[in-house]
Amino acid sequence: MTTLKNCRPMGGPATDLHIAGGRFAAEAAEGGEVIDCGGRILIPGLVEAHTHLDKSLLGMAWYRNEVGPRLIDKITNEREVKVSLGLDPQVQSERQAILSVSKGTTQIRSHVDVDTHHGLAGVEGVMATREKLSGLVDIEIVAFPQSSMMPRPGTVEMMDEALSLGADLVGGIDPCGIERDPKGHLDAVFALAEKHGKPIDIHLHEQDALGGFSMEEIIARTLAHGMQGKVTISHAFCLGMTNRAYAAELHARLAEAGIHIITTAPSAVPVPAVKELKAAGILTGSGSDGIRDTWGPFGNTDMLERAMFISQRNNLRRDDEVEMALDICTYGGAAIMETQGYGLNVGDRADCVLVEGEALAEAVAMRAPRKLVLKGGAVVARDGICVREAP
Template identity: 60%
Template sequence: MTETTILKNVRPWGEAATDVTVATGRIAQVGPATVWNGAKAVDGGGAILLPGFVEAHTHLDKTLYGMAWNPNNVGSTLVEKITNERHSKSRLGLDPARQSARQVALSVAHGSTHIRSHVDIDTEHGLKGVLGVMETREKYADVIDLEIVAFPQSGMLIRQGTKELMDEALSLGAEVVGGLDPCSMDLDPKGHLDVIFGLAEKHGKPIDIHLHELGELGAFSMRLIIDRTRAHAMSGKVTVSHAFCLGHNDYLAVGRLLDQLAEAGIAIMTTGPSGYPCPPLIRTLDAGIAVCSGSDGIRDCWSPYGNADMLERAMFLGMRNDLDRDADLRRAVEVVTTGGASVMNIAGYGLGVGDNADLVLIDGETLAEAVVSRRTRPLVMKRGKVVARDGAILFAME
């Protein structure tokens, strides 16, 4: 249990300045603080108050952050990248526990309070990644809520034994069943979806599928996912990550897919910029679809980019989707906060009385100005405890 804290002079969502009182890890009062015995006052300096950022798609187990720079000279196909990565993990001595902890520190410093991490499972490295990230999840439980997706990165049907490892990971406590490009990875969309929806049913857990497949192929896989989601009554429990096929150059076809996704209660994760088409953010939101975002891999064997800053991610979403209006930039901020919370089904998320005191202060004249300026975060709070200040974490790393 933490002490009572009064955050003075903060602007919830960039609106009028007020005080927010935090007690026993929750928001106890919004407005001029009434007397609290022994309350500690923290001057918010007029900063904008948001619920903590939700990093809803990353790969904690395989970041190289903090290790020597690993020059990338990998081919451009998916299989080349995946194979290179599987081999590089051994070559570089990548330790999933150590590396995931490093990224957690980076995330917290930037104001994230929740992470959904896909974690590789394959027959070469087994459950090493999952066990490493579980170690981090336990060790840093006071500073971040961490959700693990059991992710068959190297394919499931094409690597005998992967399915059993997935099953084991879910029994050990991975919260989400992961999937990957049902057509192009396993070359057997029916077989792939049978397995992941079967695992979801067996373990009573949600699904999050990486879908990089483009155009009609991606749309085909997406329609299969929509059908399964309906058949398994999994509305609100399936996320399609990347969904590049929604960036398809066919207005009516994309509209039809969006309507079906909304009706089936399927969420979309988009990272914004990349060399691929991407879901049209405002149209997707307007269709009534829950949308979250994430850093994806940070400085790993795939890609050198990333810093775990979800405020910068909101800017990337804005740039990629040509969001120039303040109201639209607010929607991008919602994607990296309430959108992520909705997809991850986080209880007690928000700035209302009774909500968890998972909070971030951001500097900015307005919410939009804060997004484009991306200044260092003055304060990050997890369940009422200050965990980072001025961009520096306040907890020990081992």
């Protein structure tokens, strides 16, 4: 039983919020703990809706990156050097997840590699971390065939096993650019989803008309399988195409099919226009993608920083626009992950973060260390430090 005294929910007037049984309550209970929030802004827990917990190099020796520019170069290199580096997916996933908690993230969707080289080691490692950090952060696992399925016999069967083992979603990757077999790949992805009764989250890096073609195929299968509201397309770079009339047509069709978009707002490629997605009624979330991995040396798991990146890539400057970017990193991701009881209302789960600033936009601009992070009403981080020490 806890009272958060003098907090400002979503930057509004100062008030006291009460917590009982891990949820926000209408009244305070006698004898409960009182935490003085000092007039700081309270927001729901940040949502990391797209990352790769199994492959971060956090805490390991510096990796010198000399990998070629193509996507397939990065994929092939990573698959091979994970062995030479001695990467332990359980340890690395725990390190990244603990860092995420310290930044105010209370739930994570992680794509985890499934391939014929490493088998299910990544899934098993992240599942162990999920259990180990239960109560600190919720982790959702996407079985992700990054190295492709169709060109690598046996991968479909491993994906099937990963889903039986406990992976929460079926992943996929560029049906044309990586798989070279859009029909075979999407048939396999949707068949696995239908067999296991699980949602789908597909990486789509393909740009322009090629990406548009793959997106149309995903839309068609979503409707044919009756999976409206159960399919997410991550990255969706093609929606940043210069042909805005075609992009608008894709927006309308995505909305009709109830397909969600997750953008990481990278700097080097076209990205979906989040204001257009919102206008079309498309649920949008965000994530950090890779954190200090063999693809690149950057990333710190901070979803307030990600809201800043979304703002910069989409030229969002007004307070209400920056608030929209923050909404993508909170309510948007939570809605895509179908989180029950997310928010700051009575009855909602007490997953929340105290942030600095006079307004939400300033909180994004400052990105100061999080004063307090609660998960189910329990303190899991203070002053930017998680209560659990990383391995």
